[in-house]
Amino acid sequence: MKVQVYVTLKPGVLDPQGKAIHHALEGLGFSGVSDVRAGRFIELEVADEVSDADLDAMCAKLLANTVIENYRIERA
Amino acid sequence: MKTAVIVFPGSNCDRDMAVALERVSGRAPAMVWHRETELPDGTEFIALPGGFSYGDYLRSGAMAARSPILRSVADAAGRGVPVLGVCNGFQVLTEAGLLPGALMRNAGLNFVCRTVPLKVENNQSLFTSGYSAGEVIDIPVAHHDGNYFADAETLDRIEGEGRVAFRYAAPVNGSARDIAGVLNNSGNVLGMMPHPERAIDAAHGGTDGLRLFEAALGALV
Numbered sequence: 001m002k003v004q005v006y007v008t009l010k011p012g013v014l015d016p017q018g019k020a021i022h023h024a025l026e027g028l029g030f031s032g033v034s035d036v037r038a039g040r041f042i043e044l045e046v047a048d049e050v051s052d053a054d055l056d057a058m059c060a061k062l063l064a065n066t067v068i069e070n071y072r073i074e075r076a
Numbered sequence: 077m078k079t080a081v082i083v084f085p086g087s088n089c090d091r092d093m094a095v096a097l098e099r100v101s102g103r104a105p106a107m108v109w110h111r112e113t114e115l116p117d118g119t120e121f122i123a124l125p126g127g128f129s130y131g132d133y134l135r136s137g138a139m140a141a142r143s144p145i146l147r148s149v150a151d152a153a154g155r156g157v158p159v160l161g162v163c164n165g166f167q168v169l170t171e172a173g174l175l176p177g178a179l180m181r182n183a184g185l186n187f188v189c190r191t192v193p194l195k196v197e198n199n200q201s202l203f204t205s206g207y208s209a210g211e212v213i214d215i216p217v218a219h220h221d222g223n224y225f226a227d228a229e230t231l232d233r234i235e236g237e238g239r240v241a242f243r244y245a246a247p248v249n250g251s252a253r254d255i256a257g258v259l260n261n262s263g264n265v266l267g268m269m270p271h272p273e274r275a276i277d278a279a280h281g282g283t284d285g286l287r288l289f290e291a292a293l294g295a296l297v
Binding site for chain 1: 134135138142170171177178180182184185223225226250
């Protein structure tokens, strides 16, 4: 089974990378973008018996740094 | 005095750290590979060196913080053994939860590589007792992810507890409150982005880093 994990910076944590992407978009002439925040997408192939609690622990212990990041888990 | 330098794949300041420890302690440190599960018996001082452990995969320091040897390092830290993490070593210590906060991409997105003035905020610690309070020292930095972040409550707490060891005298990387080095609650773990091991010989351009090693290792004699 595929599991998709989305890791995003917490609100309020400055994202210099997102800001640079935003500037680059403006430089390309795209208007109407008010903010950009960059995150990380991780896809796991896991056995069916892997529980939601296991997945949550994987995110909390390694895939995300919960000091600065939130995560969302989706089973595909 | 038995010291140890932890070596990860991608560490690149491990030998500089070894030179500094040997010069001050008179004895070469044990170079301990990340796959080891135990530190050498009687290790009295542990250094986590700079570099790009595991290629900075996932996040700087994230993989190293979960490597087998880190359990022994955490145990030793808990027993009061001094642990110094420099640059990537600081990132590893925050990722391992041994120090608060996180080190994010520099605010200017640039790799910063130059000697910077650092203010000694706390000279009462094991590592900083060779400096005077408020003294400004010159230590090189070389990093891409040195932008210290912690929530306001954590920042207030560590400031109140005197756990900010060093502060940049002028902004370098966007760090919250210009924090450059942080101590743990017991004061035996120090993480700092600047490289004291690169300032121990006049040929380096300065020797302000030497007093950190002299203080920390001297206290153990």
